[in-house]
Amino acid sequence: xxxxxxxxxxxxxxxxxxxxxxxxxxxxxxxxxxxxxxxxxxxxxxxxxxxxxxxxxxxxxxxxxxxxxxxxxxxxxxxxxxxxxxxxxxxxxxxxxxxxxxxxxxxxxxxxxxxxxxxxxxxxxxxxxxxxxxxxxxxxxxxxxxxxxxxxxxxxxxxxxxxxxxxxxxxxxxxxxxxxxxxxxxxxxxxxxxxxxxxxx
Amino acid sequence: xxxxxxxxxxxxxxxxxxxxxxxxxxxxxxxxxxxxxxxxxxxxxxxxxxxxxxxxxxxxxxxxxxxxxxxxxxxxxxxxx
Numbered sequence: 407x408x409x410x411x412x413x414x415x416x417x418x419x420x421x422x423x424x425x426x427x428x429x430x431x432x433x434x435x436x437x438x439x440x441x442x443x444x445x446x447x448x449x450x451x452x453x454x455x456x457x458x459x460x461x462x463x464x465x466x467x468x469x470x471x472x473x474x475x476x477x478x479x480x481x482x483x484x485x486x487x488x489x490x491x492x493x494x495x496x497x498x499x500x501x502x503x504x505x506x507x508x509x510x511x512x513x514x515x516x517x518x519x520x521x522x523x524x525x526x527x528x529x530x531x532x533x534x535x536x537x538x539x540x541x542x543x544x545x546x547x548x549x550x551x552x553x554x555x556x557x558x559x560x561x562x563x564x565x566x567x568x569x570x571x572x573x574x575x576x577x578x579x580x581x582x583x584x585x586x587x588x589x590x591x592x593x594x595x596x597x598x599x600x601x602x603x604x605x606x607x
Numbered sequence: 608x609x610x611x612x613x614x615x616x617x618x619x620x621x622x623x624x625x626x627x628x629x630x631x632x633x634x635x636x637x638x639x640x641x642x643x644x645x646x647x648x649x650x651x652x653x654x655x656x657x658x659x660x661x662x663x664x665x666x667x668x669x670x671x672x673x674x675x676x677x678x679x680x681x682x683x684x685x686x687x688x
Contacts, residue, residue, distance in 0.1 A: 431682050435675060444663040457670050464678050468685055522648035529656065538660040557657040582618045589653040 417477035424471055435464060442488050448554045449492035451543065459491045485561065485569035489551065521596035528599055541591040549584030556581055608636045613643045617650045
């Protein structure tokens, strides 16, 4: 059964789940528990909350799976449930900043310094990772969610759009602007290790 | 192509989703514009560093066991309801 499940598409497993197959439920948990947990953790930065959200998400799967009309959209539905639960937690904790009108934000076109040639021990240091995590956390909510889903969780633009109920161009726009803001924050941080552009020219 | 347009196309350029004509235009601009080249490199590295900033981890084993137990109980209750 395990091997058979391995090659089954989500749609087939979800179909079995709708019929009340407990093995299908186990398989869904096996496939998605870490994904749901990580997405919830990155959105909330709270491991206890992520565990609670993960549990609530799978309980929602049990309660609401019959309402999912197209089984092929299971994963995006699951990410939507997870994102909503994480937003719910952040609202409760008053950590949720309402959507910034992203269309009004304009990214810098050039980085002030070129830090791309810095050695790996600087680029990948614990300190630079902390700076980046803080920068991601301080992004406007609309961008933060998309950056986390794309660059940290590795979801496709189409999956993010479906999960968040926005268009693919909106995903791309938020992602681009979010990355530009992160790049600028990293440029500020790495500037102490490098010279301003053009100084060597 | 100017710097503003080039910068706006970084994402699609890196995802290789631009048409050939635009790829050539971006390439041509990058060859002659050092600032956009730097910008592209740092933009690309920002994506790489973001993916490594907080690597994914596994659900703790004891939480996983607890979760499975709760879910199976709920699942069986729902089936018999």
